[in-house]
Amino acid sequence: MTPSSAAQRSLVDTVKAAKKDSDAQQPYRELGLADNEYARIREILGRRPTSSELAMYSVMWSEHCSYKSSKVHLKQFGDKVPVEAKDILLVGMGENAGVVDIGDGWAVTFKIESHNHPSYVEPHQGAATGVGGIVRDILTMGARPVAVLDSLRFGPANAPDTARVLPGVVSGVGSYGNCLGLPNIGGEVAFDSTYLGNPLVNALCVGVLRTDEIKLAKADGPGSKVVLFGARTGGDGIGGASVLASASFEAQGKTKRPAVQVGDPFAEKVLIECCLEIFAADLVTGIQDLGAAGLSCATTELAAAGTGGMAVDLDLAPLRDETLVPEEILMSESQERMMAVVTPKNLSAFMAICEKWDVTATVIGEVNDSGRLTMRWHGEKIVDVPPRTLAHEGPVYQRPIRRPYDQDALNGDHGNGLPRPKTGEKLRSTALKLIASPNLADKSWITDQYDRYVLGNTVLAQPEDAGMVRVTDERWRVEHDGEDSKLGLALATDGNSRYTRLDPYAGAQLALAEAYRNVATTGARPLAVTNCLNFGSPEDPAVMWQFSEAVRGIADGCQQLGIPVTGGNVSFYNQTGTSPILPTPVLGVLGLIDDVSRRTPMAFDQDGHQLYLLGDTRDEFGGSEWAYVMHGFLGGKPPAVDLDREKLLADVLINASRDGLIDAAHDLSDGGLFVALAESCLRGTTGVRVIVPDDVDPFVFLFSESAGRAIVAVPRTEEVRFTDMCTARRLPATRIGVLDVLESAIEVQGQFRLPLAELRTAWASTLPDLFG
Amino acid sequence: MALSKYRVGVVTFPGSLDDRDALRAVRLAGAEPVPLWHGEKWLSDVVAVILPGGFSYGDYLRAGAIARFSPAMQSVIDGARNGMPVLGICNGFQVLCEAHLLPGALIRNDHRKFVCRDQRLRIENTETAWTNQYEAGQEIVVPLKNGEGGYVADPATLDALEADGRVVARYLGDNPNGSYRAIAGITNEAGNVVGLMPHPEHAVEELTGPSTDGLAFFTSVLQKLVGIPA
Amino acid sequence: MARVVVDVVMKPEILDPQGQAILGALGRLGIEGVRGVRQGKHFELDVDDSVSEETLHRLADTLLANPVIEDFSIHR
């Protein structure tokens, strides 16, 4: 034994000691536990917790892990699961990620998660480890991760701190995903001063598995071995533990532990391949990734979900830093680690695969039926707890809720008096200014740093409305004469914080509707939903009102659209000082397409195709990009939500794609029709000639953000069939122009003409000019 | 003669990423794709080898620096010296340079960012084992994606490469990574070893690539093996 | 004009994936006896004599190193 471990051993707090000096003072408040929470821990244990137990309760009962403020609200997602969705949900909320059945023996798992605060402190590593964490969640379900998306929010594009945060976040998302070999197929980027001191980094991962291969986080079968594998445990991300350490070890001159984690994507790539080989050989009975709360979370969740007991020798955990004490090991958030439950019979085969991939694997414990999770440190018992009390029976709060005092004033200040462009010339300059504004400008400075091709199944990627990948693998080809599957899945994420500030219920539904519409625009049928709820402090009743309204909006919206919420993540305490960020629920929608070759892209490439606008355009500028860019104004009401209309629109887009009636389609959202036209033209090779319908104001026509709309390019030969379809289904479809290869411009007849070259320069130069 | 009897190997190193894509391209070209593991010396009777893209060993030190020492590479190096066709794509190109099968080196892109985009190239040498199905001067579009894709070598080496016609492909339009003389790919003197920074294996299917221009790299090697002159 | 060297290394408690990868490769190279490797950055600056210690320190602290995860040393 080295001298340092001898020293540690003598200082370690044991169950025996805790029974003896049950009244010893403990730094539970510094660890974020409330008086009543600490009292409950004592009640559960019948004594004071050991410092290791205190460390475990403090992380497991934190807001982040226990969902103590959000649980009562999130319950609605389960209660309101649409009937039509029940039989596709193979695994619902509560596991690492939900799993949905997509037919042909395939299943899909997907989830979005935040890594906001670390990305502010160390943008590159914070964002990188955010990607790493969500990928492990997907892997844990038994799936091969097949794509990622990222939803990003930064302060003003020209703010000096954005120049620090954005390039780091982008290189972090990029380098981690690229190095794992996962195509990045979509996401979003938005700028607003609300995020200056608190950027948002939300990452989504999707994985594919066979329906009979789902893995769950449970430790089943007494005698089974508990294996910790992957990277060694270091002192990463245990800011909280330093409180404990300093309380007991200050005299020893303990160094401060870093609050940020550094990721090793190469280690994760190897871990993924190693796990997939282990899964294919069917060698685990349960598996859990180590994310937030590290070993505390993995051991308690596995034990709580299985036979019920587990005994761990914590000193067997391989360490990167030999000076770590048990409390720190339990709280460490070192990346690229997994925990598996393996029967003794399978153990040697399991270890052999780990060896092949050069992955460190160590048996650190065993499953039992004691109903207790116990841990020893060099033979001394330091933990003895009922695991459910950590994993599932944490505190639950009904936080006070109050509508913000300024909500009525905000909604009443509708901005109808804001000066609007009246002449063709003014409309033209408005169009140019909008398209060059950071929120609407070309994002390829960012997305060109992401590999979208790797794995060879990417059918659509950014800037398309949704990313789409083919679902196929070697096993499929073997079973189908060497042919790849035609099945595809589509994914889109959306969120609009201004809409949500104006009306959190409607704003969240608008985000849901937009992601849903984006998926349908590509020809895929929306199937399931994930969400990342980025809000301020739950202790602020006004924030809690926004939160509860948003959750209610999502739950009701999903029920109405007939697609279930399968999982997600809550990120509270997004604030600068005491100012919360604008409420930012980000919705991810997954869709399915039977035949990827029928996908609908956004590019206008087809000379002479007729341009149709689907849906109704109203005078709706509350929370709009126009009000924000041209007037710096936020007020009024967001656009009206009509989910039945969204469903109808989606039906038409999906059927038209399947029947070959449309060759291009693009959803209308921020910036309205003009922006959609510009994006489709710049993506393709043709210009458009557009006619403003007689009874419509050109400004409203071009820039309103009414929901439930899309533009489509219809071949002349299919025009009758297409319009018949819309008429039969009662979807308003207005012919507004024609694609024209000779007219290399957007020409709005009678108003203005904007050459595509000029448009492209304005659109494409904004981000490079800012970020180099 | 049926082409598919030809076994073309793709080496997977820890951290290889585009190995599956390379295997798919081999299959679509009509050969039999054979996955090879970096830890095995035995090349499973393949007649040609592809070193795929990715980040072998994380590329932390220098791209390709560690992979070159693997057992499989020892056999690949021997094979290459004896005329076996070897194609290194992206990370594979870096490995070939580190292994001194090709001259020069690849360094961090001059703009210091990873770049993924559809790249126009001109095929400059159609005599190699991997490019004989292209026409001289043919322009193609294939994906490019790299962080360390800047090709560098001393002026004498560059001049020699040019003089011998060993520049296989050159970037057209903006130089995407600062490569000297816009070099995208080179070959050895014998023309059996080719290193290429862009990714032809991502341009073999209409559905998933910007074009199918990349397929000819994989059919070229079959023509070479069958012995039909290009 | 003076040559100043700034070396930047990861803080000891932070994971150094680069060093780990090199350590793993040594076995294959047949090199024994290397117990630990950490990889950092090495900067060589040519600076006017007028440049003060404080300036160099600020330069290292803000641009060359990220003090959240890295330590640096300056050799003039």
Added chain:
Amino acid sequence: MARVVVDVVMKPEILDPQGQAILGALGRLGIEGVRGVRQGKHFELDVDDSVSEETLHRLADTLLANPVIEDFSIHR
């Protein structure tokens, strides 16, 4: 056990984009008087005393540096 440092720098004739970028950023930071910056790699090795000079040289020459583009120096 000994601490050995190996510094690796690009040969002068090879372009160093990272050094250039730092030079460019100095202006924005308001730092004057820095005329040139080159970025290289810095390795800290913990080696047994038994490890010979030749072994270290081989390690630097074959693994840590690529002699085609880089020079190295070893400090024991």
